[in-house]
Amino acid sequence: MQWSHIKTLFILSFLVLNVYLLFQFISKQQEMDIPELEISDMNLDDELDQENIKITADVSFEVPELSYISSSQKEFTASEISDLNDKEDMDAEKSVDNQLVLAEFSQPLEIPKNPTADMISNLVSPYVLDASEFSFGTWNHDLNIIVFYQNKEGHPIYLNQHAMLIFYVNDDNEITHYTQTMVGKANPQGSTTLNTPMTAIGSLLHNRSLKADEEVTDVTYGFYSRIEEEGEGTQVFAPTYKITVNEERDYFVNAVESFTYPGSYTEYFVAMFQENYLRKLTLMLDGEESNANHFISIIEDKIEPFRSETE
Amino acid sequence: MKLETAKSLLLIVLIGTSLILTFGMWNYRAEYEPLNNEGSIDQVDLGGEQKDVSDVVMPNDIIFKMNGQYFGHVDPMDKVQFFGEMQQWEITGIQNSNIAEEKESDAEVEVIFPTEIPLSLFGDILNMDDSFAHSANFYVDRFYIDLQEDNQLLRIRFVERGGENVVEGVIRSVTNYDALLSIFNDLTDDKYEEMKLLTDTARNIYIPVKPKTMTSYTYTFDTMDAVKIRNIMFSNPNLVSVSESAPGSIMYRTDNRQLNISGHGMRFINVAEPNNEPTEISILQRSLDNINEYSGFTDDYRLDSFSEESIAYRLYHFQYPVVNNSYMDLSTIYQEWHNDQLSEYNRSLISLRMIINTSTKKLRNSDEIIASIQRNENQSDIRDVQIGYRLTIESDDNGEDYILLEPNWYQRINNSWSTVPDQNADTQSLEGGS
Numbered sequence: 035m036q037w038s039h040i041k042t043l044f045i046l047s048f049l050v051l052n053v054y055l056l057f058q059f060i061s062k063q064q065e066m067d068i069p070e071l072e073i074s075d076m077n078l079d080d081e082l083d084q085e086n087i088k089i090t091a092d093v094s095f096e097v098p099e100l101s102y103i104s105s106s107q108k109e110f111t112a113s114e115i116s117d118l119n120d121k122e123d124m125d126a127e128k129s130v131d132n133q134l135v136l137a138e139f140s141q142p143l144e145i146p147k148n149p150t151a152d153m154i155s156n157l158v159s160p161y162v163l164d165a166s167e168f169s170f171g172t173w174n175h176d177l178n179i180i181v182f183y184q185n186k187e188g189h190p191i192y193l194n195q196h197a198m199l200i201f202y203v204n205d206d207n208e209i210t211h212y213t214q215t216m217v218g219k220a221n222p223q224g225s226t227t228l229n230t231p232m233t234a235i236g237s238l239l240h241n242r243s244l245k246a247d248e249e250v251t252d253v254t255y256g257f258y259s260r261i262e263e264e265g266e267g268t269q270v271f272a273p274t275y276k277i278t279v280n281e282e283r284d285y286f287v288n289a290v291e292s293f294t295y296p297g298s299y300t301e302y303f304v305a306m307f308q309e310n311y312l313r314k315l316t317l318m319l320d321g322e323e324s325n326a327n328h329f330i331s332i333i334e335d336k337i338e339p340f341r342s343e344t345e
Numbered sequence: 346m347k348l349e350t351a352k353s354l355l356l357i358v359l360i361g362t363s364l365i366l367t368f369g370m371w372n373y374r375a376e377y378e379p380l381n382n383e384g385s386i387d388q389v390d391l392g393g394e395q396k397d398v399s400d401v402v403m404p405n406d407i408i409f410k411m412n413g414q415y416f417g418h419v420d421p422m423d424k425v426q427f428f429g430e431m432q433q434w435e436i437t438g439i440q441n442s443n444i445a446e447e448k449e450s451d452a453e454v455e456v457i458f459p460t461e462i463p464l465s466l467f468g469d470i471l472n473m474d475d476s477f478a479h480s481a482n483f484y485v486d487r488f489y490i491d492l493q494e495d496n497q498l499l500r501i502r503f504v505e506r507g508g509e510n511v512v513e514g515v516i517r518s519v520t521n522y523d524a525l526l527s528i529f530n531d532l533t534d535d536k537y538e539e540m541k542l543l544t545d546t547a548r549n550i551y552i553p554v555k556p557k558t559m560t561s562y563t564y565t566f567d568t569m570d571a572v573k574i575r576n577i578m579f580s581n582p583n584l585v586s587v588s589e590s591a592p593g594s595i596m597y598r599t600d601n602r603q604l605n606i607s608g609h610g611m612r613f614i615n616v617a618e619p620n621n622e623p624t625e626i627s628i629l630q631r632s633l634d635n636i637n638e639y640s641g642f643t644d645d646y647r648l649d650s651f652s653e654e655s656i657a658y659r660l661y662h663f664q665y666p667v668v669n670n671s672y673m674d675l676s677t678i679y680q681e682w683h684n685d686q687l688s689e690y691n692r693s694l695i696s697l698r699m700i701i702n703t704s705t706k707k708l709r710n711s712d713e714i715i716a717s718i719q720r721n722e723n724q725s726d727i728r729d730v731q732i733g734y735r736l737t738i739e740s741d742d743n744g745e746d747y748i749l750l751e752p753n754w755y756q757r758i759n760n761s762w763s764t765v766p767d768q769n770a771d772t773q774s775l776e777g778g779s
Contacts, residue, residue, distance in 0.1 A: 038349055038352070041349070041352045041353065041356055042352065044356055045352060045355055045356050045359060048356065048359035048360060048363055049359060051363050052359060052362055052363050052366065055363055055366035055367060055370065056366060058366075058370060059366055059369060059370050062370060102584045102586070102599065102600070104586035104588075104598070221586075223583070223584050223585070223586055224583030224584050226581065226583075226584060258600060259600040259601075260600055260601040260616045260617065261598060261599075261600065261601060261602070261603050261614075261616060263603075268586055268588045268596075268598065269598075270585075270586045270598045270599050270600050271600055272584075272599065272600035272601070274600075288600065288601070288617075290581070290584070291580075291601075291617070293601060293617040293618060293619075294618065295618055
């Protein structure tokens, strides 16, 4: 009988022990489990709702498969320039470093009323080198210039002075001149997964670029670089979303690291003219007969009202 | 009996489960994916030491002033050791003080740092029971300790240059008092030497009177691996484009970061606009944390200049500053922070390895130096005059590079060090290329 008692005692004590161990085990499990990283997209909708931010842009497209690309500056050749000069009513030159083409129309191109991007493209494409690589970017009304971006891998390189076609519009709504820069062949860098457009919108919200009661009106993607060094340096372009808010402000959001940059177009163009194009044009003055002089005064006139802001 | 068998079975089951639970607990590891599995790299280590504020903020001079005479340590090691003792002294009763009661003391120590730092930082450098929380905060590059004979205590004072503010505290320790007193009694010892005071310069500068003979050193050195540096500066190295802009000059680039490694140095910029919220951590602490993360203090680097947004550390060799002044400055580590983001980072990538040769060099005597300083048209901008080592990289006949450290007199104008012009060499322009 005694053995039976001992067994009962053992059973009871082991029961208590097991309950204790089970508790320990469960609490340890909870402690060590890393809390699931919050999927920000989940709460983002609520956050946007709360701030009364509407998204009218199409953001349901598939996350693009773009990689970082690197590319160096293209140098224009003499034969390319003479091709341009062969066209009617055109007078083209290149800068001393061969990186900038400037062209003058002896017969200005008239821009049709209420133009669309396509209409402008069709109007200018016969007069431009590699026109198929460029697509309409923006019409800056402060400076009255029409800007085309160069495309790489089928997507535009946003706002980059080394891959840009600029048409200079006069007060009669005519294109009188253009300048062109290009980057060469694109080399893809290592690939990585891109954020969704919603994540990009989220980072705009979190750094307060996107405020209450505003509307996200457009989302597109392409490439963008913040480091634009001249010379032999290679530029690296990151896959980037261009997000338009209220149809008036653009933001560039890096699609990998979510860094956001406001698209301050006028400021960018003025700085670009002052620090890059005008310098190149001045260098051309030393050469023989050139219309660089005329060009300089056109650009100076355009940026004159905005100078003080940037200096 | 049937019940007994059932009980035995139950007992066995219970023992079994308790064993399983115990082992389970011992071996339990949560299964989770490494956070950045893609392109992640092992922690990069440059093999330097971990440094904190008190390791990098060190005085250049400790001057003992008695009866209108000035003395300093002959051996800079003694100076460091004495400062180490000072750091133990317990300072109490920090308070704002009135500059009006300028009571000249007969015996005073002046401790001079290479750069002005916020007063509050001294809380990390000295031993204080209460902080500067209740006192004014201003920038200082020196403090004074004087002996108060009446009540046998030491008074420490921080004086704002050209300003109104004075903050003072006391050291109520007879031991500390006696230690300092005995130094003042021994100033004629060989351990100490007389100094001369220059006052027409931007700061009070002290220069040893006796001519000095010092040693030049030739070192072999290591240059840090470019790939290691790349892995530190870029969070995702496989997105980085590499190009060789000139022979021996490597350029790493992404859309917002650029790292140039050439001539044993590096220059890094980051133009990304950070999304993070600014925090309250001081720039010095942030910079130290950043460099310690990969053990980046590969030699004796000390704080050389300090501002709201930038920090520079200078290499010291046997307690003397090292000056290089080439485009890639090989004697400094420089960081710039904006909105809690490292936006610029230039540094030397060399670490000294082994002395392979030494020679002695007699330095110009103090009269010559003082004459040169006084004749300098920028005299009022000169902030400091120190003996320093000039670092140059030379190649021997086998094309092997080595480092030459040559002692010379240096003057500091703003944040740049240059050789004190040599009067005998006529009006030869400034040597040292700066």
